[in-house]
Every structure is written in C-alpha cells, then in structure tokens.
Amino acid sequence: MSLKKVATELGVSVATVSNALSGRGRVSAELADRIRRYAAKAGYVPSQTARALKSGRTDTLGLVMPDLTNPLFPRIAQSLAIEADRMGLGVLIADSRGSAEEQDRALSRLVQRGVDGILIVPQRGTTPARQSVPMVVINAAADPANTVSADHIGGGRLIGAHIAQLGHKDVVLIGDPLSDVQRDRITGMTEALAAHAKIRTRSAPDGLKDLVDDIRDGATAVLTTSDLLALRVLAELSRHGLQVPGDVSLSGIDDLPLSQAMHPQLTTVAQATEDIAERAIAIILSQIRGEQAPLLGQTIPMRLVIRQSTTSPKPQQGSQI
Amino acid sequence: MSLKKVATELGVSVATVSNALSGRGRVSAELADRIRRYAAKAGYVPSQTARALKSGRTDTLGLVMPDLTNPLFPRIAQSLAIEADRMGLGVLIADSRGSAEEQDRALSRLVQRGVDGILIVPQRGTTPARQSVPMVVINAAADPANTVSADHIGGGRLIGAHIAQLGHKDVVLIGDPLSDVQRDRITGMTEALAAHAKIRTRSAPDGLKDLVDDIRDGATAVLTTSDLLALRVLAELSRHGLQVPGDVSLSGIDDLPLSQAMHPQLTTVAQATEDIAERAIAIILSQIRGEQAPLLGQTIPMRLVIRQSTTSPKPQQGSQI
DNA sequence: ATGCTGAGGTTAAACGATTAACCATACAGA
DNA sequence: TCTGTATGGTTAATCGTTTAACCTCAGCAT
Numbered sequence: 001m002s003l004k005k006v007a008t009e010l011g012v013s014v015a016t017v018s019n020a021l022s023g024r025g026r027v028s029a030e031l032a033d034r035i036r037r038y039a040a041k042a043g044y045v046p047s048q049t050a051r052a053l054k055s056g057r058t059d060t061l062g063l064v065m066p067d068l069t070n071p072l073f074p075r076i077a078q079s080l081a082i083e084a085d086r087m088g089l090g091v092l093i094a095d096s097r098g099s100a101e102e103q104d105r106a107l108s109r110l111v112q113r114g115v116d117g118i119l120i121v122p123q124r125g126t127t128p129a130r131q132s133v134p135m136v137v138i139n140a141a142a143d144p145a146n147t148v149s150a151d152h153i154g155g156g157r158l159i160g161a162h163i164a165q166l167g168h169k170d171v172v173l174i175g176d177p178l179s180d181v182q183r184d185r186i187t188g189m190t191e192a193l194a195a196h197a198k199i200r201t202r203s204a205p206d207g208l209k210d211l212v213d214d215i216r217d218g219a220t221a222v223l224t225t226s227d228l229l230a231l232r233v234l235a236e237l238s239r240h241g242l243q244v245p246g247d248v249s250l251s252g253i254d255d256l257p258l259s260q261a262m263h264p265q266l267t268t269v270a271q272a273t274e275d276i277a278e279r280a281i282a283i284i285l286s287q288i289r290g291e292q293a294p295l296l297g298q299t300i301p302m303r304l305v306i307r308q309s310t311t312s313p314k315p316q317q318g319s320q321i
Numbered sequence: 322m323s324l325k326k327v328a329t330e331l332g333v334s335v336a337t338v339s340n341a342l343s344g345r346g347r348v349s350a351e352l353a354d355r356i357r358r359y360a361a362k363a364g365y366v367p368s369q370t371a372r373a374l375k376s377g378r379t380d381t382l383g384l385v386m387p388d389l390t391n392p393l394f395p396r397i398a399q400s401l402a403i404e405a406d407r408m409g410l411g412v413l414i415a416d417s418r419g420s421a422e423e424q425d426r427a428l429s430r431l432v433q434r435g436v437d438g439i440l441i442v443p444q445r446g447t448t449p450a451r452q453s454v455p456m457v458v459i460n461a462a463a464d465p466a467n468t469v470s471a472d473h474i475g476g477g478r479l480i481g482a483h484i485a486q487l488g489h490k491d492v493v494l495i496g497d498p499l500s501d502v503q504r505d506r507i508t509g510m511t512e513a514l515a516a517h518a519k520i521r522t523r524s525a526p527d528g529l530k531d532l533v534d535d536i537r538d539g540a541t542a543v544l545t546t547s548d549l550l551a552l553r554v555l556a557e558l559s560r561h562g563l564q565v566p567g568d569v570s571l572s573g574i575d576d577l578p579l580s581q582a583m584h585p586q587l588t589t590v591a592q593a594t595e596d597i598a599e600r601a602i603a604i605i606l607s608q609i610r611g612e613q614a615p616l617l618g619q620t621i622p623m624r625l626v627i628r629q630s631t632t633s634p635k636p637q638q639g640s641q642i
Numbered sequence: 643a644t645g646c647t648g649a650g651g652t653t654a655a656a657c658g659a660t661t662a663a664c665c666a667t668a669c670a671g672a
Numbered sequence: 673t674c675t676g677t678a679t680g681g682t683t684a685a686t687c688g689t690t691t692a693a694c695c696t697c698a699g700c701a702t
C-alpha cells in the first residue's frame with residue numbers, strides 16, 4: 001500500500017492524499033475524511049524509508065555499549081528503548097566488544113546506517129571518536145559536555161554516609177580502579193567517610209583475598225562498587241566463616257535483581273535509569289533538532305536502598321589483641 | 322557525499338559511478354579504478370536509506386523481548402547483535418513490557434519501521450501475531466515451525482542425570498509453572514530422575530517456604546529452573562542453617578555471571594547463545610531471501626557446567642526418625 | 643562503403659513521500 | 673463585464689540508488 005495506490009484507487013492525486021493524511025495542505029473536509037477512512041481500511045502504512053530519504057532523518061538512534069553482557073545493560077537498554085519509543089524513535093544496538101577500535105567501528109556502522117544520533121556508554125577510559133551526528137555519552141565519569149550520568153560520586157557518598165551513621169569506624173572500600181565510574185564511587189565513599197572512620201582501599205579483583213585479614217584486623221564494613229562484586233565478597237567472607245551483617249556489613253551498588261535474591265538481601269544504591277534515559281533522549285533530540293543549547297554534563301542523583309546487609313558494628317571489638 | 326556529486330566532480334554519469342562501485346555494470350578497468358579511488362578519498366558513503374527505498378530491504382532485523390530486564394537478555398542480545406553484524410544487518414530492539422498486546426504493538430512498530438525480519442522471544446504462553454515479514458521465534462517451548470530454542474528439556478535431563486549419578490534418591494524440583502520454558506526444564510529433569518529418585522515438585526515462588534520441610538523430610542538436592550531462583554533458594558536454605566552442598570545439593574540453569582560469583586559456585590546448565598543466534602539469523606536470512614525452506618523447529622543442545630554446589634548426598638541419612 | 647558486433651558509456655525510470663509552485667473554478671466587488 | 677482572491681486541487685521536482693534500455697563509437701568482415 002503506497003500513497004500512489006490509495007490515490008489512484010480514490011481517483012485523486014498523491015499530493016492530495018499526502019495532504020489529507022498529514023493535515024498540512026488544503027483539502028476539503030469531506031474529501032480528507034474520505035481519504036483517511038479509505039487509507040485506514042486499506043491498511044495503508046507510510047513508508048518510513050521513503051520519508052527518511054526525503055527528510056534526511058531516520059528517527060532512529062544508535063545505542064553503543066561496551067559489553068552487552070554488562071549486568072546493567074538490560075536496565076539502561078530498557079529505559080532507553082521505552083523512552084525512545086515514546087518519542088517515536090527506534091533504537092539500534094551495537095556492541096563495542098572490548099576494544100576502543102571496535103567501539104569506533106560500531107559508531108561508524110551506526111552512522112552509515114543513518115541513525116540521527118548516538119547514545120554511548122563508552123569503554124573504560126576511552127573517548128569515542130567524534131561523529132557526524134549528535135552524540136550523548138552516558139555514565140562516563142566527569143566528562144565535559146553532552147554527558148548524562150548517574151551521580152556516581154554522590155552515590156558513593158550516600159552509601160558512605162549510611163555506613164558512617166551506623167557507627168562504623170574502620171571500613172574497607174573495594175572496586176576496580178581501572179574503571180572511571182568505580183573510581184568515582186570510591187571517591188564519594190571516601191568523602192563521606194573520611195571524617196568518621198579509618199579507610200582501607202583494595203582493588204578488585206586482586207584485593208579480594210586481603211579482605212579477611214582486614215576484617216580480622218578490625219574492619220567492620222566492606223563497601224563494594226557493584227552488586228556483583230558484593231556477591232563475590234560475600235562468597236569470600238562466608239568461606240572464612242564470617243557472617244554478614246553479623247560480623248561485617250556489606251554493600252553493593254547498582255541494585256541488580258540479584259541484590260534481592262541473595263542472603264542477606266543487599267544494601268545498595270540504585271541508578272534512576274528512567275531519569276537517565278529521559279534526559280539523554282531529551283538532549284539528543286534537542287541536538288537533532290538543531291537547538292544547539294550547549295547542554296552540559298547532567299548528573300542524575302542515585303538512591304540509597306537499605307536492606308539487610310548493613311547494620312551497626314558489634315559493640316565488642318575486643319578480638320584484636 | 323552522494324553518487325551524483327561524485328559523478329559530476331568526475332565528469333561521468335551517476336550510473337557509471339554506481340556500476341564502478343558495485344562492480345556490476347560495464348566500466349573500463351581504469352575508469353572504475355579512478356572512480357573507486359576518488360570515492361574513497363572524498364569519503365563517499367552510500368545512503369542506506371536510498372538503497373532501502375529502491376530495494377525494499379532495510380538490512381535491519383527487529384528483536385522483541387518480553388522484558389529487557391530479563392537477566393538472559395544481555396547474552397542473547399549480544400550474540401544476536403554480533404552475528405547480525407557479521408551478516409551486515411542491524412538490530413532494532415523493542416521491549417514488549419509484560420502484556421501480549423504490548424508485544425503485538427511492538428511487532429507492528431518494527432514492521433512499520435521496515436525491518437526485514439523479526440526475532441522474538443515471546444511472552445509466556447502467547448503466540449505472537451503473524452506479521453508481514455519473516456519471523457523467527459527464540460526460546461519458546463515446543464513451538465511448531467520457525468523456532469530456534471535451547472533444548473530446555475535436554476538441559477533439564479542433563480542436570481537431572483548429573484544429580485542421579487551423584488546418587489541422590491530424593492530430590493525437589495522448583496520452578497515457575499507458568500513459564501513454558503521452565504516447565505520444559507522440569508520435564509527434562511523428571512525424565513532423567515524418575516528411575517532413580519523420589520521427586521517432589523514445588524512451584525516458585527510460593528513453594529520456596531516448603532523447601533526446608535522437604536529437606537528435613539529427606540530430600541538431598543534442590544534443582545531449580547534458573548540461576549536467580551537458585552540464589553534465592555540458597556538464601557532460604559542458609560537462613561535455616563542448611564549448608565550447600567554439605568546438607569543439600571543445589572543447581573541452577575542459565576549460567577549467569579552471578580553463578581560464578583556466589584558461594585558456593587553454582588552448578589548449572591549453559592545455553593549456547595552464539596549457536597542459537599547463528600541459527601536464528603541463518604533461518605531468518607534464508608526466509609528473507611525467499612528460500613522458503615520450511616525450516617522446522619531447531620533445538621540447540623545445552624551444556625552442563627559442574628561447579629561446587631552439587632555433590633553426592635551424605636551417607637548418613639539418619640536424622641529423619 | 644555497409645552492416646555487425648561488442649565495449650563502454652549515458653539516459654531515464656523507478657522506489658514512496660513531501661512540498662513548492664501552479665492551475666482552475668467560483669464568487670465578490672466595482 | 674472585468675479584476676481580485678479564496679478555495680481545492682494537481683503537477684512536478686526532489687531525496688540517492690539501482691538498473692533496464694538505449695546510444696555511440698571502433699574494429700572487422702563482406
């Protein structure tokens with residue numbers, strides 16, 4: 001069903017049909033009505049392709065992620081897909097599989113496919129190559145412009161403050177220092193805890209094995225930079241007979257489904273992925289439409305989710321000789 | 322950079338440029354070479370949109386999933402995205418958010434966007450509405466044609482046989498009976514265990530609370546239909562002081578990242594998502610190209626991953642007075 | 643010279659929608 | 673009667689590629 005077919009079958013010109021359906025040109029009310037009804041009945045669906053060719057816009061966004069296997073991907077993808085859909089946009093996915101080169105290849109493939117804009121969660125420590133279409137960076141730490149990110153530092157502060165308030169005086173922070181995001185989270189935790197507690201920092205995954213020593217040495221809480229890492233820490237602790245939260249408090253970040261399935265249920269910090277998606281798409285849409293408002297890095301607050309894995313430290317800290 | 326621009330700048334016709342670049346028409350070797358070089362230098366990129374309009378094909382597939390938040394989604398999406406990419410296809414995602422109606426809406430949106438075919442992981446118990454483009458169903462249980470699925474029954478058998486071989490005589494199976502896939506997995510487990518053990522079946526999530534009783538009553542293994550459920554079961558068991566695998570063996574299915582992070586590491590069954598993706602895309606490509614070979618449901622074997630959560634039952638089963 | 647063949651191009655139509663520019667009719671005002 | 677102006681359409685160009693059909697020589701045989 002093309003415009004032309006509808007037109008000839010109705011004995012009018014394609015322009016009239018187009019005008020009637022779009023409501024833009026001048027068509028008498030009754031003819032417009034007749035056309036609309038006929039088109040609906042005949043199942044006419046405008047060709048996005050033809051429209052794209054004419055308008056130069058495909059109403060499609062590209063989404064590039066470093067690793068689709070990343071447990072956070074589903075959340076972001078879902079929020080983005082839903083919001084994009086609300087805005088009448090499609091989302092084309094691409095996996096940048098580990099390397100910066102693959103990331104750039106993914107970018108240019110998307111551009112060649114004609115996407116109107118690109119949403120990208122960049123590889124650790126890389127700056128994606130500039131493209132000919134608007135680009136919004138998601139969840140990069142402290143990038144200059146066109147960035148929408150969860151407030152990782154703030155998130156770190158949130159959990160740090162929670163732990164400080166519980167009265168912990170000796171805590172260990174563990175995360176992967178190669179990741180900007182995780183570094184930011186550690187920074188936040190440190191800020192919130194510095195005045196209240198001794199801080200030990202370990203880097204994952206190598207530092208996992210030192211954790212038990214830290215605890216024997218007096219640490220009463222372990223703050224991790226991700227839920228998955230927290231699960232791993234829990235494994236390590238329980239292998240050595242340490243109870244959470246009895247002997248140690250433990251926290252994650254991300255609020256993955258597993259944080260509710262594990263025992264004890266994990267205290268964590270959630271990203272407002274819907275808000276991130278909404279902002280990201282708003283920004284990219286405004287850029288696509290040429291409103292070059294230099295929207296600077298936007299930061300979306302995180303939310304503390306207190307569950308069972310954190311409590312006040314045991315009063316008797318006597319075991320350390 | 323359009324064909325036309327390249328053509329006029331080189332003083333030839335667009336047809337010649339097109340022919341030279343595609344290698345299809347008749348162009349003298351040296352002219353073709355000159356054109357190719359110039360096009361490359363000028364950064365000419367063919368418009369996919371125009372090509373799509375002319376050819377009627379967009380080289381794009383739609384991927385519909387019931388819930389992008391499903392922990393299996395990343396794996397499938399990644400495998401599919403990579404394989405599609407290898408075949409020169411793009412992947413447009415859509416979330417069917419819970420309801421069968423939303424699923425059908427997602428489908429028709431994709432069709433309107435002009436995808437050449439659709440890959441769908443259907444909602445539980447729904448049969449997606451037939452569309453005007455080829456469709457391949459992924460991971461539906463026992464559907465008729467055009468289905469590519471992990472062999473869930475076989476996977477169930479695999480883990481069942483493993484447990485039988487370990488010598489368990491009394492096991493409980495737990496899963497969500499509303500899900501076709503999970504039912505299939507239970508079926509497989511049952512087949513493999515029927516001759517060797519007493520089988521108790523519980524449905525998740527309500528049956529979780531009965532598990533401890535089952536074990537006190539003599540059950541020595543709990544087989545779940547998913548890793549996430551296994552984690553939940555582990556939580557329930559340890560809340561009641563039961564050790565895995567000391568007191569009970571436990572297994573999952575899916576081989577999610579968490580199965581390695583938890584303690585003990587989970588014995589599980591993995592889907593060969595790459596193989597599934599490859600088959601699914603091969604099928605849909607052949608349909609798009611009109612080779613209507615009535616490819617019937619294809620089933621991809623699963624793979625047993627033995628880790629630490631399963632062992633032989635304790636010899637002394639004396640406590641059950 | 644004349645006709646043929648083949649190589650190497652060019653012309654033009656088509657895909658489907660949008661839209662600027664144009665045309666025709668009716669009716670009002672002078 | 674003639675001009676002016678809505679009103680309601682139609683024509684045709686355009687976006688960038690692809691491709692069937694056609695044109696134009698050069699070289700060759702008759």
